[in-house]
């Protein structure tokens with residue numbers, strides 16, 4: 090995990106803003122590199138959800154309308170800057186992990 094955090098300082102990765110780099114640079118801090126970890130011990134592991142469930146969840150967190158386990162604001166901070174297409178890309182990528 091330390092290694093991943095160090096990698097984010099290299100600008101080349103910031104331009105490669107694919108779902109893959111978002112997962113390793115942002116999401117893996119809480120959900121693991123395979124998205125197989127519960128967020129702070131409260132949520133489901135994202136990679137066990139369907140594409141549609143992930144997309145609905147991420148849009149809800151981004152729009153500030155979802156807080157399934159009382160920690161929606163934590164997720165909102167992480168996804169509030171992402172576009173619809175980035176959320177869609179993430180929702181397709183995560184179930185493959």
Ligand code: HEC
Pocket residue numbers: 111112115116117118119120128129131132133134135138142143146147155156157158159160161163164167168179
């Ligand atoms: C700081 C820790 C943290 C980071 C970083 C984080 N999450 Fe989460 N995640 C959580 C928490 C806490 C929840 C539960 C929120 C709630 O109360 O609904 C959650 C919930 C989720 C859920 C819904 C799971 C369920 O049970 O319905 C998905 C999907 C998800 N996160 C995906 C992501 C993605 C994609 C990223 C990267 C953009 C990310 N998370 C980054 C902590 C984090």
